[in-house]
Amino acid sequence: MIxxxxxxxPPAPFTIEGQLSxxxxxxxxxxxxxxxxxxxxxxxxxxxxxxxxxxxxFAQYLSGSKYLKCFRGQRDASWPIVxxxxxxxxxxxLENEKRAVRDLISVHPSEFASDETMFDxxxxxxxFGLPTRLLxxxxxxxxxxxxATDPGPLGSLPSDGMVxxxxxxxxxxxxxxxxxxxxxxxxxNMTSEEKGEIYQLKELLIELPExxxxxxxxxxxxxxxxxxxxxxxxxxRGIYLTPPDTTGCGLIKSANGTGPTCTxx
Numbered sequence: 198m199i200x201x202x203x204x205x206x207p208p209a210p211f212t213i214e215g216q217l218s219x220x221x222x223x224x225x226x227x228x229x230x231x232x233x234x235x236x237x238x239x240x241x242x243x244x245x246x247x248x249x250x251x252x253x254x255f256a257q258y259l260s261g262s263k264y265l266k267c268f269r270g271q272r273d274a275s276w277p278i279v280x281x282x283x284x285x286x287x288x289x290x291l292e293n294e295k296r297a298v299r300d301l302i303s304v305h306p307s308e309f310a311s312d313e314t315m316f317d318x319x320x321x322x323x324x325f326g327l328p329t330r331l332l333x334x335x336x337x338x339x340x341x342x343x344x345a346t347d348p349g350p351l352g353s354l355p356s357d358g359m360v361x362x363x364x365x366x367x368x369x370x371x372x373x374x375x376x377x378x379x380x381x382x383x384x385x386n387m388t389s390e391e392k393g394e395i396y397q398l399k400e401l402l403i404e405l406p407e408x409x410x411x412x413x414x415x416x417x418x419x420x421x422x423x424x425x426x427x428x429x430x431x432x433x434r435g436i437y438l439t440p441p442d443t444t445g446c447g448l449i450k451s452a453n454g455t456g457p458t459c460t461x462x
Contacts, residue, residue, distance in 0.1 A: 217257065240386075248342075255338040255362070264364035267334040270341030272349050274359035278345055281328025290328060292389045301327055314430045315382040316373055316449070330385065334363060334448070338419050369447035380442045383426035394419040399440045411439050 228403055245251045259266055261317045269278065277284060281290050290297055301322060302309050308325075312318045320330045335341055338360065345358030352359055371378050384392060398417055404412045423443075 251338075251342060251360075258362060259338075264366060265370055265448065267336050267363050267365065268338045268341035268357065269332065269334045269361055269363070270343065270345030270347075270360045272345060272347040272358045273356040275356070278332075278361050280330045280332040282330050284328065287328050294385050295388050297327060298322070298385050301325060314374070315378060315385060315426065316378050318384060319382055320451070330381070331449075338362070350419055363448070365448045369448050369451050373449055373451045376431070376436065376438070377442050377447075378393050379427045379430050380423065380438055383423060383430075384443065386426045387423065391422065395423070395443055399444070402440065411437070414438065414440055 225368075245254055255268075281287060282294060296316070302318065305325070309318055309321060312321060319331050322329050323331060323333070339362045345360045347358070349356075384395075387395070395419075398414065398419065402413055405413070415424075420438060423438070427436050
């Protein structure tokens, strides 16, 4: 899949350790198609100076819409709000996502033995420090504020923290065991070439009537391969995907009532 218009330099040998040791890059990724988590609000950001100001502002925000709200805090406002694997400095990791996933499971097989789905595995991989296509958020704005006010490691340069609020449309709310979540999570089991094929297939079918589009989409060989990964998690055989199931983002409600925002290829 082509991510940038310029031709990249030959990549260095790929290792998980090498990717995890790289410092975060603070470049903007607004031109990165897959980093567009949601439409940004046109309301300008206003610095909140006290805890009381914060609570009042977010209480007002919560009452302003029927959409489900969730929050993310980060100690550096310049960091892009995007799942780790889609950050520019992890471009090589994204291209080798399947290998990274398989390597980590092979190194720690007992740690993943109880995980029933690929989504469960990705959540656990986050705790191992592997950048994934999941972005942690909270339903509690004060939890996000805690992370936004984190001073960082000893010796870190001071920076402005930021709390980002997400308003999730009902059609983007997903449960951890849904087919849509299984589809997005199992993209991590596909090669970079296969994910490129999926993207090209969606572009080819976009002008067709919806019924014909869905039929041809599910009949394609690369989608049938994705079916195999999804079917391994489900007790039934009938899997029927729509093109939007393999893209976009949404809030995943996990078994413990919280959820990360998940982005796709």
